[in-house]
Each structure stands twice: as C-alpha cells, then as structure tokens.
Amino acid sequence: MNYMLKDENAIYYECGYSCDNALYIRLGTDAFFITDSRYTIDADENVMGAQVVINGDLYGEAAKILHKHKVKKVIFDPKEWTVAGFEKVSQNVKVKFKPELDFSHKKRIIKSDEELKIISKAAKLGAKAFKHLAKEFRKNGFGKDEYTLTHIAKGILGDFGKYELSFDPIVAINKNAAKPHATPTSTLLEKNDLLLVDAGLKYKRYCSDRTRTVQADKYFMFDTHQSFKRKKIQKAYDVVLKAHDNAIAKARSGMKAKKVDALTRDIVEKAGYGKYYVHSTGHGVGLDIHEMPYISTKSDTIIEDGMVYTIEPGIYIPDEFGIRIEDMVAMVDGRATVLANK
Amino acid sequence: MNYMLKDENAIYYECGYSCDNALYIRLGTDAFFITDSRYTIDADENVMGAQVVINGDLYGEAAKILHKHKVKKVIFDPKEWTVAGFEKVSQNVKVKFKPELDFSHKKRIIKSDEELKIISKAAKLGAKAFKHLAKEFRKNGFGKDEYTLTHIAKGILGDFGKYELSFDPIVAINKNAAKPHATPTSTLLEKNDLLLVDAGLKYKRYCSDRTRTVQADKYFMFDTHQSFKRKKIQKAYDVVLKAHDNAIAKARSGMKAKKVDALTRDIVEKAGYGKYYVHSTGHGVGLDIHEMPYISTKSDTIIEDGMVYTIEPGIYIPDEFGIRIEDMVAMVDGRATVLANK
Numbered sequence: 066m067n068y069m070l071k072d073e074n075a076i077y078y079e080c081g082y083s084c085d086n087a088l089y090i091r092l093g094t095d096a097f098f099i100t101d102s103r104y105t106i107d108a109d110e111n112v113m114g115a116q117v118v119i120n121g122d123l124y125g126e127a128a129k130i131l132h133k134h135k136v137k138k139v140i141f142d143p144k145e146w147t148v149a150g151f152e153k154v155s156q157n158v159k160v161k162f163k164p165e166l167d168f169s170h171k172k173r174i175i176k177s178d179e180e181l182k183i184i185s186k187a188a189k190l191g192a193k194a195f196k197h198l199a200k201e202f203r204k205n206g207f208g209k210d211e212y213t214l215t216h217i218a219k220g221i222l223g224d225f226g227k228y229e230l231s232f233d234p235i236v237a238i239n240k241n242a243a244k245p246h247a248t249p250t251s252t253l254l255e256k257n258d259l260l261l262v263d264a265g266l267k268y269k270r271y272c273s274d275r276t277r278t279v280q281a282d283k284y285f286m287f288d289t290h291q292s293f294k295r296k297k298i299q300k301a302y303d304v305v306l307k308a309h310d311n312a313i314a315k316a317r318s319g320m321k322a323k324k325v326d327a328l329t330r331d332i333v334e335k336a337g338y339g340k341y342y343v344h345s346t347g348h349g350v351g352l353d354i355h356e357m358p359y360i361s362t363k364s365d366t367i368i369e370d371g372m373v374y375t376i377e378p379g380i381y382i383p384d385e386f387g388i389r390i391e392d393m394v395a396m397v398d399g400r401a402t403v404l405a406n407k
Numbered sequence: 408m409n410y411m412l413k414d415e416n417a418i419y420y421e422c423g424y425s426c427d428n429a430l431y432i433r434l435g436t437d438a439f440f441i442t443d444s445r446y447t448i449d450a451d452e453n454v455m456g457a458q459v460v461i462n463g464d465l466y467g468e469a470a471k472i473l474h475k476h477k478v479k480k481v482i483f484d485p486k487e488w489t490v491a492g493f494e495k496v497s498q499n500v501k502v503k504f505k506p507e508l509d510f511s512h513k514k515r516i517i518k519s520d521e522e523l524k525i526i527s528k529a530a531k532l533g534a535k536a537f538k539h540l541a542k543e544f545r546k547n548g549f550g551k552d553e554y555t556l557t558h559i560a561k562g563i564l565g566d567f568g569k570y571e572l573s574f575d576p577i578v579a580i581n582k583n584a585a586k587p588h589a590t591p592t593s594t595l596l597e598k599n600d601l602l603l604v605d606a607g608l609k610y611k612r613y614c615s616d617r618t619r620t621v622q623a624d625k626y627f628m629f630d631t632h633q634s635f636k637r638k639k640i641q642k643a644y645d646v647v648l649k650a651h652d653n654a655i656a657k658a659r660s661g662m663k664a665k666k667v668d669a670l671t672r673d674i675v676e677k678a679g680y681g682k683y684y685v686h687s688t689g690h691g692v693g694l695d696i697h698e699m700p701y702i703s704t705k706s707d708t709i710i711e712d713g714m715v716y717t718i719e720p721g722i723y724i725p726d727e728f729g730i731r732i733e734d735m736v737a738m739v740d741g742r743a744t745v746l747a748n749k
Contacts, residue, residue: 103588141490148485148493149508166491216568219561226558226591246445249568 067092068140068168069127071150074352075142075169077270082111088123089115092134099126124153132158142168167357174349174357175371181395183271184351184373188393188404191265191273194222195287198262203285207256211236211249222266231265231272231354242278242387245344245379257282257294259386265354272354274375275405276391278302289390301338301380302388308332308378309390312346316376316394316401322364329378330362338380347375350393372396373404409434410482410510411469413492416694417484417511419612424453430465431457434476441468466495474500484510509699516691516699517713523737525613526693526715527746530735533607533615534747536564537629540604545627549598553578553591564608573607573614573696584620584729587686587721599624599636601728607696614696616717617747618733620644631732643680643722644730650674650720651732654688658718658736658743664706671720672704680722689717692735714738715746 070076070089077083079091080098084107087100096115100108101123108117120126131139131154138161141151155162176184198221206214218234237247238254242261254260263276277287280294289306293299308329316325326346333342345361350373358366358374377391394401412418412431419425421433422440426449429442438457442450443465450459462468473481473496480503483493497504518526540563548556560576579589580596584603596602605618619629622636631648635641650671658667668688675684687703692715700708702716719733736743 103586143490143494144492146490148483148488148490148506150486151490152485164490210568212568214568216562216565220558223558226552226554226556244445 066140067136067138069131069154070142070169071145072142072169074270075145078169078173078352080115081113082108084108086123088127090127090130090139091115092130092136092139095134097130099123099130124150127154128156128158131160136160138163140165140168142166145169170349170353170357173351174366175369176351176373176395177371180271180351181371181373183269184273184393185395185404187266187268187271187273188275190224190228190268191222191275192405194224194264194266195262195275195277197221198264199279199285199287202254202260202281203283206254206281208253210251210253211238211241212251214254215249218262218264222264224266228266228268231267231274234262234264235276236264237261237387239386240384242389243381243383243385244387245381245389247387254281259293259298259388260285261387261389262287263389263391270352272350272352273405274350274354274391274393276377276389278305278388278390298386298388301341301382301386304333304336304338305378305380305388305390309376309392312376312378313392313394313401313403316368316396318368318370318396318399320368322358322360322366322368323362325368325376326360326362326364329376333378333380341380341382342378343381344379347377347391349374368396370396370399376401408482409478409480411473411496412484412511413487414484414511416612417487420511420515420694422457423455424450426450428465430469432469432472432481433457434472434478434481437476439472441465441472466492469496470498470500473502478502480505482507482510484508487511512691512695512699515693516708517711518693518715518737519713522613522693523713523715525611526615526735527737529608529610529613529615530617530746532566532570532610533564533617536566536606536608537604537617537619539563540606541621541627541629544596544602544623545625548596548623550595552593552595553580553583554593556596557591560604560606564606566608570608570610573609573616576604576606577618578606579603579729581728582726584731585723585725585727586729587723587731589729596623601635601640601730602627603729603731604629605731605733612694614692614694615747616692616696616733616735618719618731620647620730620732640728640730643683643724643728646675646678646680647720647722647730647732651718651734654718654720655734655736655743655745658710658738660710660712660738660741662710664700664702664708664710665704667710667718668702668704668706671718675720675722683722683724684720685723686721689719689733691716710738712738712741718743 076089090097098115143164214236260281261278265273312328329346347360349356379389381387393404415425418431432439440457485506556578602623603620607615654670689702691698721731723729735746
C-alpha cells in the first residue's frame with residue numbers, strides 16, 4: 066500500500082518522530098520522512114523505518130520521490146492536505162491520488178498494548194493533577210477570576226512545564242459552565258459556586274482528558290460524589306452521573322457507537338433534560354485529543370477491544386449552570402475499563 | 408470583489424469576530440459569517456458588517472450561498488483551505504474559484520493607525536513582561552531547568568492568565584540557544600550562563616515578539632547591553648547587536664525587503680559569521696505572529712509606511728551557543744521606529 070501523510074501525529078504514529086514541517090511517504094515497504102534542515106539532527110536520531118530526506122521544498126521533494134519510484138496510486142487524506150500543498154505534489158506527476166478520509170485515524174482506532182500503557186499513564190497523571198488542583202483551589206482559588214484559575218490549572222496539569230497539555234483547560238464557574246466550550250471570564254470563584262474543570266495533559270505525546278463538576282466548598286475534591294446546595298443543580302447532577310455510570314457499566318465490544326451514546330442519552334432524556342444535552346457522549350483519545358471512535362447518535366462504528374474513548378454526558382441550562390462528568394475508558398475483554406480512578 | 412476565507416485571523420480582520428469553526432464569504436458589498444450553533448450568541452453580538460448564518464455544515468452552506476447569489480468568480484487562498492473543505496464548497500456549484508496565495512496577508516500588510524496603536528501596546532506589554540521575567544529569574548531561576556523556566560516565562564508573559572501568548576516562549580541556555588527554534592531540555596540555569604529568551608503575548612488578538620540574549624549573572628536585565636565573560640561570546644554578541652542596530656537605523660520605506668535583510672546580513676558576513684546566521688532578518692507581525700513582509704534575502708516586497716516587522720539577526724555556533732536580538736519596528740515617516748524600548 067502507498068500513502069502520503071502531512072499531519073504531525075499521523076506521521077509520528079508511523080515512524081516515532083515528527084515535527085511541524087514534515088511529510089511522510091510510504092511506498093510498499095519503503096518509507097520517506099521529508100523535512101527541512103532545521104530538523105536534520107533530530108530526524109536522523111529519531112525517525113524509525115524511514116529514510117530521512119532533507120529538502121526545504123517538502124512538496125517538490127515528495128513529487129520527486131513519487132516520480133522516481135514510478136508510483137501509480139497513492140492514498141491521502143483530503144482533510145490533512147491544503148489545496149496549495151496538494152497541488153504542488155500532484156501537478157506534475159502521473160499518479161492517481163486516492164482520497165481517503167480519516168486514513169490515519171482509522172489506522173489508529175485500535176490501540177496496541179504499548180499505546181494502552183502510555184494512555185493509561187497519561188490518564189492517571191491527569192487524575193493526579195486534578196487532586197493537586199483541588200488542593201490549590203481550596204487554598205488559593207477563592208476570590209480569583211477564571212483567567213487566573215485557568216492559568217493555575219495549566220501550571221498544575223503540566224506539572225509546571227514538565228508535560229504539554231492536551232488542550233487549554235476549561236475552568237468555568239456557575240452559568241459560564243453552561244457553555245460546553247467556555248472561555249475564561251473575569252468571574253471570581255466564591256464559596257459554594259459550581260465549578261467545572263475540563264483538562265488533560267500529554268504523556269509521551271498521548272493525551273488525557275477529564276472533566277469534573279463540583280460545589281466549591283471548603284473541603285471540595287474533584288470526585289464524582291458531590292452535594293450541591295441548590296436542589297435544581299443536584300437533580301441535574303445526579304442525572305448526569307447516572308448516565309455516565311450507566312454507559313461505563315454497560316458499554317460492550319461489539320456494540321455500535323450510537324448504542325453506547327444511547328446509554329447516556331436515554332437516561333438524560335427520560336429525566337427530561339434531553340434538550341440540554343447538546344453534544345455527543347464522547348470521542349476517541351490518542352495522539353489527538355479528538356479521534357475515532359466518535360460516540361455520537363449517528364455513529365455506526367463497532368466498538369472493539371483496544372479502543373479508547375471518553376464518556377462525558379452533560380446538562381447545560383443556559384444562563385444558569387452546566388454539568389459535565391468525563392472519564393476515559395479503554396475496551397478490555399469486552400467491557401469499558403475506566404483508565405484512572407473516578 | 409468576491410472572496411471566501413477560512414483562516415481564523417483572516418476572518419477576524421474582516422468582521423471583528425472569529426472562532427475556530429467559521430467561514431466568511433464576501434460578495435461585493437454583501438458578506439456572510441457562517442458558523443455552528445455553539446457560537447450563535449457570540450457571533451450575533453460581535454460580527455460587524457456581515458450576516459451571521461448558523462449551519463453545522465459550513466461548507467454546504469457556503470456552496471448554497473454561492474449558488475443562490477449566482478456568483479461567477481470567487482477568490483480563495485489555497486493555503487487556507489483543505490482539499491476536503493474546498494471540494495465540499497466547489498463540487499456542485501458553477502463558480503470559477505480563483506486561487507490567490509496570501510490573499511488576506513496581502514490585505515493586512517499595511518497596518519491602520521488603530522492597528523498600530525494595538526500592536527504598539529502589545530510590544531510594550533511584551534517588553535514590560537521581560538522586565539518582570541528578569542526579576543523573577545534573578546530571584547528564583549537559578550538551579551531550575553528549561554522546562555520550569557519556560558513555564559515561569561509563560562505565566563509572566565501572559566500576566567498569569569490575562570493575555571494569550573503569541574507562541575510558546577523559547578528559553579534556552581548556552582548551547583541549547585544554538586537551535587533557533589529550541590525546545591526545552593532538563594539543562595539547569597547556572598550563574599553566568601548564556602540565556603536566550605524569545606517570547607511574545609497577544610493584546611486584542613495582535614501579537615508581540617521579542618528576543619534577548621543575556622549573561623545570567625546576579626544583576627542581569629533583558630537589555631541589549633551585555634557583558635559576557637567568554638570573549639568568544641562577546642565578540643559574536645557585538646556583531647549581532649551591530650547588525651540589529653544598523654538595520655533599525657537604516658531601513659527606509661521604498662527599500663526592497665531584501666535590502667533591509669542585507670543591512671543585518673552584510674555586517675554578520677563581513678565579521679566572518681555568515682554561515683552561522685541561518686535565518687532571515689525578520690518577519691511581519693500582526694494578527695499572525697508570522698505574516699508579510701518577510702525580511703529575507705529573496706524578498707522583493709517594497710517596504711512601506713505602516714508595515715510592522717521584526718529585526719532579529721542571530722549567530723548560532725552549534726554545540727556552543729546561540730545569540731539573537733529581536734525588536735519589532737513599525738515604518739513611520741519613512742523610517743523604522745522601535746515599538747518598545749530596547
């Protein structure tokens with residue numbers, strides 16, 4: 066099989082190295098890693114199973130390689146390539162370029178044992194960071210705004226520079242949590258506020274992802290057992306937790322992803338919150354923070370052992386509050402195993 | 408003129424708002440901002456001079472608009488669009504799509520007075536952050552590794568969550584500074600080490616960018632007057648500073664960008680360091696951290712009043728040390744004005 070890759074994580078998956086300016090071409094058993102001279106030393110040291118080719122004109126070099134090897138057909142993912150980059154590679158060669166959406170993501174949907182170990186470690190480091198974060202917020206978080214709290218979260222999640230983050234953490238108070246992708250505001254954290262934190266870090270390039278919603282009282286922890294003073298919040302919280310626990314308990318290999326989605330959605334809908342559950346149940350996690358399988362109402366993907374994804378139901382009442390509880394699971398022996406302690 | 412944009416900053420420039428999932432179409436005097444329902448409220452409140460259209464299928468909606476308005480020709484930048492996205496827009500409409508590389512960057516190359524004010528403020532905030540950073544490093548930086556120092560730099564540059572950063576700061580010690588795009592290592596900062604910091608922040612979405620190379624002694628500051636104990640370093644440093652100052656003093660509107668590049672390069676080459684100056688003199692700065700004009704050996708762009716760019720010559724001796732001094736300038740009344748105190 067012949068294929069060419071542009072995406073940084075797609076390339077890393079193939080050869081154990083990548084950088085922000087590289088192309089990867091696989092032609093049967095041969096492979097080529099093309100980058101510019103800034104990365105010569107790092108590429109030579111780290112690329113496995115591919116020849117390192119240095120050329121500032123990456124796309125021109127790719128075209129040359131395709132021409133030289135008399136390639137007839139090569140697969141590419143049209144989501145990975147810009148119109149400009151693809152044209153440079155394709156304009157002067159007689160090659161059939163076969164578009165295949167999500168080509169690399171499909172290859173990566175089942176994690177190897179080695180990958181599962183790394184992701185599991187990432188998830189555990191993420192959970193540990195949430196513990197530290199709770200301690201820090203209890204001590205120094207009250208009276209600080211979401212900008213500052215987000216900054217504190219970044220420091221603790223990344224262990225102060227040791228780890229990269231999976232994404233910019235979400236730290237949202239009360240009604241700001243009603244936006245699933247909230248960005249920071251100047252709202253200050255006060256005692257007994259609802260506090261939602263969605264955050265993750267990267268360990269050996271693999272992502273973690275976790276969300277907790279808590280009542281920020283004097284002794285709060287980012288666990289799933291929460292007692293909210295406002296009954297309306299507690300009621301919604303209990304529904305989200307039940308939906309979350311139900312999917313973890315009942316997800317099975319062999320199910321369609323939309324069936325797993327229904328394991329959370331049915332509970333939320335039956336409780337009358339259907340219209341406030343505005344997103345999917347979850348998404349795959351790996352080198353990318355969002356990858357396959359997507360656990361949505363429309364996904365016919367069959368869940369299999371070795372898949373890793375999030376279970377993250379939520380209820381969002383506009384201008385009032387938002388609740389989400391998210392854990393990462395891996396399918397092992399047919400069942401969903403939570404990757405870090407709840 | 409008709410054009411369609413995908414890039415977040417390109418769209419922001421047109422209508423004062425953008426988000427990570429949007430398209431913008433301009434058809435003569437009409438304009439359309441297409442996004443999904445997560446951004447309805449924000450888009451309605453902030454988009455200026457364009458009709459907000461909500462549709463999860465952005466590309467399909469774009470095709471619909473082009474079809475409905477019987478558009479004959481529309482400009483797009485093939486670097487902005489993925490093959491997949493462009494195909495979705497173009498496959499079913501009878502429109503001539505005219506590729507124009509750097510379409511938005513070309514529009515943005517001359518900054519308005521309002522933009523100059525904002526960029527100037529960004530640069531000044533950046534310079535101020537370097538002062539704070541020196542203080543913090545003098546007090547608490549010695550004995551810490553590059554990971555931790557980078558984390559500290561992020562906090563101070565962003566004023567602990569208040570500002571986004573232009574890019575991940577570079578904090579490089581001794582030989583690590585010899586890589587122009589150094590990433591952190593476990594090297595510890597010790598007294599009298601060479602320390603290079605390249606960092607910037609965003610103010611109202613506009614970027615700042617600044618580099619200083621210093622001898623990290625007890626009283627060091629991130630200014631351009633440095634005394635290195637190693638003569639070899641001081642010699643190279645003086646060459647870089649001379650090149651930097653020369654370009655700032657002699658750059659003129661009406662010159663080609665490659666002439667400005669020569670104002671630094673000739674000095675470095677004459678001093679015998681030519682092969683250690685491995686990059687261009689500078690790059691434009693605005694909504695993007697790298698935009699036009701590019702101050703390189705090959706650029707025929709004519710420098711004009713209102714352009715903003717960096718002057719950042721460097722000398723990189725592999726496995727020994729690297730030096731770079733970078734300031735942002737704006738062309739005003741024919742000359743280069745440094746945007747923040749040196």
